[in-house]
Amino acid sequence: MDIFLSINNRQQVIKLPVLPAEFKIQSGMKNETYDVISQGEIKLIGMPTLKSISLQSFFPNRDYSFLRNKEYKGWEYVEAIEKWKEERVPIRLIISEASRDIINMPCSIESFEYGLQDGTGDIYYTITLSEFKFIELDQRGI
Template sequence: MASFMSFIRKVLSSTGSGGLNQGCTFVISCDGEQVRLPVPPSSYEVENPYNNATVRVNNIGDINMIGTPGLKTLKFSSLFPAQQYSFVDGQADDPWSYVKKIETFATKRKPCRLTISGTNISLACTIESFPYQEKDGTSDIYYTLNLKEYRYITPEAEQINDITGLNGRVAEIPEKREFNIYPGDSPMDIAARAVGQFSKIEQQGPQRLTLYKQLAKKNLKAGDVVKATRGIVSLNGKRFTL
């Protein structure tokens, strides 16, 4: 019970100056479905690897080689409550239903997205691990989510292996994509998601900026559906070109 009360204090502290913004929500979505976490974590941790390396050169010594950015990782811990505590965000479902849904997301073989309102976190990701346990006799389920950034890549062209003669593995490029705007999504978040799967890497930056300038003038609401194809994005009956 002592550990449980300690956790409660941490959760409640997230509404103060030492934690996340008051009213902050965590939403995990995958393939058109979403889970809103009933107890927002009191904190999260993001790691940005940059893959720098130290190389030793004769007669010079060690030199630092600047690498390329690696995949971000993000982790946090919270609980799925079995009772309707006062700190629960909305009406919570059965705790095992949350476990089943997240395990389904992890095995869909499709990227997920984590959105944290009041922050700039809107991360396409994969679920790397999802340990959970019951530990205090309340039937609450305590868990940790470990996520890793997912990068959408559009290949320049199909590559043929010189030795095997087989096509190289390339990213699957969908013809169209639909997604919902979630609480906390900024126009730039939406623009990044809309162009990420349809454009070459060097084109994505300018196209995101072009779409951002158009979306920034519109009244965007959580729940709106964005429809994206190559070169065209539709929202609330309006068409935007990239």
């Protein structure tokens, strides 16, 4: 499995060097509940909510044999992601397995927490991403 973050149609790509131990995608629905005199409580099924995902791992500050990518070192990953935040552009999350994308989702960065944890100089992080939907305007009637 590989996990990629990118901006502007792969203008800049980060392949996560160390895979998170796990990830879960939160995918909800905007359902509503009403009280009806003749039936009691009923539920109306709404539209899907925006998906979200949180990834936890570390950016290595030195070379390890298990790294999936060695393009950047330590703080260079942090600098790239912080720059993306400042540019206020959507990013793309791609999770692929066996040459097949299992997740390919435009996202916004909701939070990015990072810091040193031990004496290795590796930067441990948690990044939380939320699905980003590109707005499609209806051109009829204009």
